Amino acid sequence: MQFLNKEKKIINFFFPFYPLKLTKSVFMISIISILIGLRLILNFATIKIPEFGMSISIAHTPLMIIGWLFGPVVGLLVGFLTDTMCYFMNPSGLWFWLFAIQEPLLGFLSGLVASIYIIRKSKQSIVFDLIFTRIIVYIFFIICLIYMCGFINSNSRWEGVSKIDSKSFINIYKYIVISCLILFIIMFEIFNIFAYKKNKGREKLIIYASLICFINAILFSFILGTISAIEYYKYLHDGINSPNFIKYGYMFYLIPRIVKESIKTPIQIILLSSILYMIIPIFKNQLKYESLTWSASNYCKNIRNVMWI
Numbered sequence: 007m008q009f010l011n012k013e014k015k016i017i018n019f020f021f022p023f024y025p026l027k028l029t030k031s032v033f034m035i036s037i038i039s040i041l042i043g044l045r046l047i048l049n050f051a052t053i054k055i056p057e058f059g060m061s062i063s064i065a066h067t068p069l070m071i072i073g074w075l076f077g078p079v080v081g082l083l084v085g086f087l088t089d090t091m092c093y094f095m096n097p098s099g100l101w102f103w104l105f106a107i108q109e110p111l112l113g114f115l116s117g118l119v120a121s122i123y124i125i126r127k128s129k130q131s132i133v134f135d136l137i138f139t140r141i142i143v144y145i146f147f148i149i150c151l152i153y154m155c156g157f158i159n160s161n162s163r164w165e166g167v168s169k170i171d172s173k174s175f176i177n178i179y180k181y182i183v184i185s186c187l188i189l190f191i192i193m194f195e196i197f198n199i200f201a202y203k204k205n206k207g208r209e210k211l212i213i214y215a216s217l218i219c220f221i222n223a224i225l226f227s228f229i230l231g232t233i234s235a236i237e238y239y240k241y242l243h244d245g246i247n248s249p250n251f252i253k254y255g256y257m258f259y260l261i262p263r264i265v266k267e268s269i270k271t272p273i274q275i276i277l278l279s280s281i282l283y284m285i286i287p288i289f290k291n292q293l294k295y296e297s298l299t300w301s302a303s304n305y306c307k308n309i310r311n312v313m314w315i
Contacts, residue, residue, distance in 0.1 A: 019121045022077045026296055033292050038076065041068040042088055049092045055262070057250070060231065062266055066112055067278055070218055073116025074123075074282060075289055081113030102241055104234040108226050115225075116218050123214040132209050139217045146224045147191055153229055154187075154260065155180050179257050186264045187228070194220060197272045201279075208283055215279040222274070223267040232259045 017024045028034050048065035055061065069088060073081025089109040093101060126135055194216075201212050236259060239248040250258045 019125075020077050020079050020117075022075070022121065022124060023293055026293065028076070028080065031296055033296065034076070037289070038072060038080075038084065041072050042084065042091075044068040045088045046091060046095060049096060060235065060259075060262060060266065062270065064270070064274055064277060066109070066222065067274060067281075069109060069113050070116040070222070070278055071281060071285070073113040074120035074218075075285070076117070077121060078114045078117030081115075081117040082110045083113075085110030085113035100242065102234070102238050104230060104237055108230055108234075112222060112226060115221055119214050119218050119221075123210065127210055132213065135210055135213050139213050142217060143191070143194075143220055146221060147187065150224050150228050151184060151187060154183055154232070154256065182257060183260060186261060190223075190264050190268055193268055194271065197275070201275065205279075208279070211283060212275070212279050215282060216275045219271050219274045219278060223271050227263045227267050228260065231263055232256060235259050 014024070021028075023031070023034060026034070028038075045065060045068040048063065048068070052061045052063035052065055069081070069085060072084050076084075086109070089106055093106075122138075129135075198212070198216055201216070202209050205212050236248070236251055236256070239251070240246060
């Protein structure tokens with residue numbers, strides 16, 4: 007019995023709607039379809055800045071909600087689907103794998119964070135949640151620092167600058183990157199403190215929603231976004247670096263992303279947490295209703311089988 011309970015908890019971690027079947031629930035299929043539709047529509051509302059290989063958009067918010075409601079596995083699969091559909095609906099160049107993996111990963115990570123939230127939401131204390139999420143935040147922050155600074159090496163050069171002076175520029179750039187990232191995380195923490203105080207009763211939702219948005223900024227904008235923009239240009243031009251990269255290095259691609267995310271991330275946290283706050287009770291009540299209907303249906307089938315025997 008204990009083994010069955012553990013098995014059910016593991017399944018519920020990856021599929022929060024278990025024992026219901028997604029393909030047999032009109033309600034769940036409808037919710038996913040609406041959110042996928044929103045993701046596709048918001049893709050056309052994206053402001054693209056090709057010079058930096060960057061776009062300004064909240065189009066990934068529906069995917070975060072899908073991952074939150076339906077778990078990491080569904081989030082991963084829907085991420086592949088939405089990325090493919092967006093590419094064919096609005097192609098803006100050649101297919102590139104570093105862009106293609108971002109939506110599936112975001113859907114998967116959103117589902118993981120949501121599953122942890124589901125486990126923790128019944129606990130009264132938020133001390134563990136604050137400590138746990140801060141550990142995750144600073145792990146991603148340190149990874150970002152190490153990873154980005156690791157790319158800044160003697161191979162990077164600035165146009166019109168000698169090799170000796172280039173090393174000085176590299177060191178200066180490292181300090182600029184570190185300063186900008188520290189400033190971003192300070193702003194993030196200040197906003198979170200303000201959000202906790204203004205949203206009594208849903209602090210845990212804010213904590214975990216902000217964690218998803220932070221991961222989205224650090225992993226998919228600062229790290230993968232910067233690297234993707236540089237590598238995509240090389241992919242299109244037979245391995246030749248862009249003139250902007252040659253002239254300014256990684257700073258040209260990273261600094262605008264930090265500015266963008268400093269503005270976008272607080273807005274996305276408010277938007278994501280507000281939508282989840284409204285939709286989660288409706289979603290849970292409908293799942294309870296369908297679960298009771300499913301249980302009653304199975305009970306009736308078992309009775310019929312016994313009668314036939």
